Amino acid sequence: MMVTQTLPLTDISADACTSSLARAAIAPEHAETLARSLKALADPARLRIISIVAAHAAAEACVCDLTDQLTLSQPTISHHLKVLVDAGFLTRVKRGTWSYYSLVPGSLNSVAGVLAAV
Amino acid sequence: MMVTQTLPLTDISADACTSSLARAAIAPEHAETLARSLKALADPARLRIISIVAAHAAAEACVCDLTDQLTLSQPTISHHLKVLVDAGFLTRVKRGTWSYYSLVPGSLNSVAGVLAAV
Numbered sequence: 001m002m003v004t005q006t007l008p009l010t011d012i013s014a015d016a017c018t019s020s021l022a023r024a025a026i027a028p029e030h031a032e033t034l035a036r037s038l039k040a041l042a043d044p045a046r047l048r049i050i051s052i053v054a055a056h057a058a059a060e061a062c063v064c065d066l067t068d069q070l071t072l073s074q075p076t077i078s079h080h081l082k083v084l085v086d087a088g089f090l091t092r093v094k095r096g097t098w099s100y101y102s103l104v105p106g107s108l109n110s111v112a113g114v115l116a117a118v
Numbered sequence: 119m120m121v122t123q124t125l126p127l128t129d130i131s132a133d134a135c136t137s138s139l140a141r142a143a144i145a146p147e148h149a150e151t152l153a154r155s156l157k158a159l160a161d162p163a164r165l166r167i168i169s170i171v172a173a174h175a176a177a178e179a180c181v182c183d184l185t186d187q188l189t190l191s192q193p194t195i196s197h198h199l200k201v202l203v204d205a206g207f208l209t210r211v212k213r214g215t216w217s218y219y220s221l222v223p224g225s226l227n228s229v230a231g232v233l234a235a236v
Contacts, residue, residue: 038160112230
């Protein structure tokens with residue numbers, strides 16, 4: 001098991017079917033977990049990174065693909081990528097000189113499932 | 119037309135069917151709008167307020183209902199309520215001495231729809 005800075009999204013998805021926000025008052029600890037995931041997403045640059053990665057061929061992109069499309073420095077993009085990896089939205093694989101990022105399947109749906117009213 | 123601090127969620131829902139994050143790279147201005155809505159949600163107290171309001175009888179609650187369940191001061195709760203009203207998640211109706219808050223139908227689904235992978 002990897003230790004990450006934030007709780008992995010699986011903690012949310014486990015509750016997605018039983019703890020929709022609009023069905024019953026959520027427990028304080030679930031609110032903390034969901035807020036952490038939403039904070040990781042609540043940034044325009046990070047939302048654009050997710051959508052660029054997801055729309056890329058094979059849903060995988062390297063930092064070079066992102067610097068081409070975002071008007072941000074490489075260290076800034078690397079910071080945003082780290083936040084998204086730590087929050088469980090992206091995974092990182094190193095091949096040669098480049099790191100490649102892909103969307104964790106189901107990770108956005110997990111958050112969407114909790115938010116959606118039943 | 120009302121001028122609000124943040125863009126209303128209808129701006130997001132209009133794009134929910136065509137601009138899923140995982141389908142195509144979203145435009146910078148859409149990323150800004152979605153990030154603002156997610157920021158309004160990305161707080162444990164605000165998530166709990168939404169779920170308490172939604173789970174309450176007739177999906178409507180007054181501040182007194184919230185102070186009973188949250189260990190927060192009334193001014194702090196009022197601040198969180200204002201953020202959620204400004205972001206288009208809650209509406210406020212004043213009856214007598216109390217203000218009553220209810221969930222804007224479809225507002226959470228609008229955000230969920232954009233996040234969900236297609």
